[in-house]
Amino acid sequence: MKSSEQKNPFLLPLILLVLLFVILTGLISYIVYLQTPDEPDALPTPAASSEVRETPKPTVSDSPVPTETATPVPAADASPTPAWQFTEDSNRFWADNAIKRAGSYKSPGLSVRVETTVDTETYGRRVTYYVADIYVRDVTQIKTASCNGDFSRNGSGSVKKTAKNVNALVAISGDYCGFQKNTLVIRNGTVYRNSLRSDMDVCLLLKDGTMKTYRGGSISLREILTYDVWQAWQFGPALLTDEGDARTSFPGTSIGGRNPRCCIGYVDPGHYKFVVADGRQKESRGLTLSELAALMETLGCRSAFNLDGGASAHFYWNDEIYSNPSKGGRNISDIIYVEKESYPDSDFFHGKDGMHS
Numbered sequence: 001m002k003s004s005e006q007k008n009p010f011l012l013p014l015i016l017l018v019l020l021f022v023i024l025t026g027l028i029s030y031i032v033y034l035q036t037p038d039e040p041d042a043l044p045t046p047a048a049s050s051e052v053r054e055t056p057k058p059t060v061s062d063s064p065v066p067t068e069t070a071t072p073v074p075a076a077d078a079s080p081t082p083a084w085q086f087t088e089d090s091n092r093f094w095a096d097n098a099i100k101r102a103g104s105y106k107s108p109g110l111s112v113r114v115e116t117t118v119d120t121e122t123y124g125r126r127v128t129y130y131v132a133d134i135y136v137r138d139v140t141q142i143k144t145a146s147c148n149g150d151f152s153r154n155g156s157g158s159v160k161k162t163a164k165n166v167n168a169l170v171a172i173s174g175d176y177c178g179f180q181k182n183t184l185v186i187r188n189g190t191v192y193r194n195s196l197r198s199d200m201d202v203c204l205l206l207k208d209g210t211m212k213t214y215r216g217g218s219i220s221l222r223e224i225l226t227y228d229v230w231q232a233w234q235f236g237p238a239l240l241t242d243e244g245d246a247r248t249s250f251p252g253t254s255i256g257g258r259n260p261r262c263c264i265g266y267v268d269p270g271h272y273k274f275v276v277a278d279g280r281q282k283e284s285r286g287l288t289l290s291e292l293a294a295l296m297e298t299l300g301c302r303s304a305f306n307l308d309g310g311a312s313a314h315f316y317w318n319d320e321i322y323s324n325p326s327k328g329g330r331n332i333s334d335i336i337y338v339e340k341e342s343y344p345d346s347d348f349f350h351g352k353d354g355m356h357s
Contacts, residue, residue, distance in 0.1 A: 084109060084137035086209060086270030092135045098343035102318070105169060107343045111135040112170055114317050118284075123291055128284035129261075129277035130315040130323055131299065132170045134338060136270050139209045139230055144174060144187040146334050151185050151192040153178045156331040159314040160321050163335060171316040171337035172274045173262050175235035176308040178333025184224065186232035187334075196221040199252075201236030203305035204229050209269025211303050213238035231336075239263060239293040239304040246293035258286045260313040260326050264336060265301035273299055274336070276315035280326040308332060 094106035105112045113133045120126050136142060145166040147157025156178055163171040177185045177193070184202060185193035196202065198217040205211045207228040215238060224232070237250050250256050260280060265273035275296065279286020287295065289306065296304035311330040315323035316337070 085139060086137050093137070094346065097346040098341060099346045107341050109137040110141060110169075110338065110341060112338065114170065114322070116322075123285070123287065125285045126283065127277060127279075127287060128324070129275060129287070129295070130317075132172075132274035132315075132317070134170070134272045134274065136272070136338070139205065139207055139270070140188075141338055142205060142231065142272060142336070143339060144231055144334060144336050146178075146187070147331070148178075148333075151177055151187055151334060153181075153333075156333045158331055159316060159329065159335055163316045163337060164319070166337060167340045168316060168335070168337035169340045170274060171314075171335045172264070172276055173308050173312045173314045173332055174334035174336050175233040176312060176332050176334065177234075180234070183234040184221070184232050185234075186229045189230055191225075194221070194225075196224070197234060200234050201238045201305070203233045203236070203238070203264070203303075205231040205266075211264075211266035211272070211305075213240070213303050213305050233264075233305060233307065235305070235307055237289065237306055239289070239296050239306055240301065244297065244302040246290070246297040248290055248293070250289050253289070255309070256289045258288050258291075259309050260284075260311070261287050261292050261309045262307040262313040262315075263292060263296065263304055264307060265296050265299060265304040267300050267302060273301060273304075274315070275299070276313050276323050278324045278326070279313075280310075281324065283324065307336075 092106075092111045093108055094111075095108060098105065098107040103114045111134070115131050115133070116128065117131070118126065118128050134142075143166070144151075145162055145168075146152075147162045148154055156176075159171070159173060175183075177183060180197075182195045182197050183193065183200065184196045185191070189207070200216050201213060202216070202219065202224070203211065203213045204224065204227060207230045213236075216236070237247075237253055239247060241247060258279065261275070261277040263275050265275060267273065273296070275292075277287045277292070278284035292306065293304070311326045311328075312332045313323070314321055314325050314329055314332075314335075316335075321329070
């Protein structure tokens with residue numbers, strides 16, 4: 001007979017299986033714990049209290065506490081103050097709106113005075129010439145325009161019509177680039193013709209307001225294109241030396257005799273002269289190149305450049321051709337001008353005894 005005290009042979013494996021299950025369960029729980037991201041700390045919960053407290057009321061101070069305020073933004077229709085390039089000679093300009101007179105114009109950004117001179121002594125004969133003394137606050141106010149809009153050689157047009165089309169206040173004839181071949185044409189900052197004739201002088205109006213002239217062949221196209229050029233004209237000749245003295249001889253030119261003349265002069269950045277002399281008529285015999293050079297020096301110019309003259313010479317002012325072009329003038333391809341502004345007329349005017357409203 002078997003003894004009742006004999007041990008069960010399955011008991012020990014069962015115990016080991018239970019222990020193994022417990023160990024595996026714990027190990028799995030630990031691994032899951034390690035891979036679970038930390039949760040943010042919970043906000044502390046105030047301890048319960050039987051004491052009822054009154055919520056404190058805000059105190060009112062006699063001195064208001066400063067608070068930050070947003071920077072005011074101008075209204076959509078507000079007009080910003082122009083960032084003028086030239087601020088010197090501010091007394092040359094009118095502070096508000098525009099003062100228009102028969103021979104002058106003043107606004108916050110532009111000053112033009114037009115004078116007509118009839119000289120019967122200096123040149124040994126009667127000569128009539130017109131000078132526009134121009135101050136601008138920005139060099140881009142000295143503009144050029146083409147009769148056909150592209151400064152090409154496709155035709156020419158009336159100076160008066162071209163000036164009216166661009167709303168010019170004052171204008172003179174340009175270098176007739178439409179008639180020339182292979183000359184440099186840079187207008188209003190755009191290069192229209194990328195070539196240079198070495199037998200013709202060149203005039204550069206730079207974006208810093210300076211105007212420089214160069215004798216033919218003394219500067220290369222490569223060098224010119226390294227400058228910040230606003231306008232470039234090629235006609236000439238240059239009328240003054242590098243020191244600002246009038247030239248007395250112009251070798252190689254065939255236009256040195258007495259003729260109607262047109263030129264642009266430079267005094268300082270922002271200060272320029274438009275000059276036209278009538279000629280080939282009883283009322284005005286015209287000027288030689290030497291006489292024109294002497295006149296530009298007398299007017300205080302540091303640099304001056306002869307433009308297309310003869311029947312091309314026009315001076316436009318007050319919506320009309322102000323000069324008397326030879327034989328009524330001729331159509332040309334381009335002009336130099338200053339545009340009218342949108343300022344309203346001022347309530348003030350100049351009188352003999354001062355300013356009046």
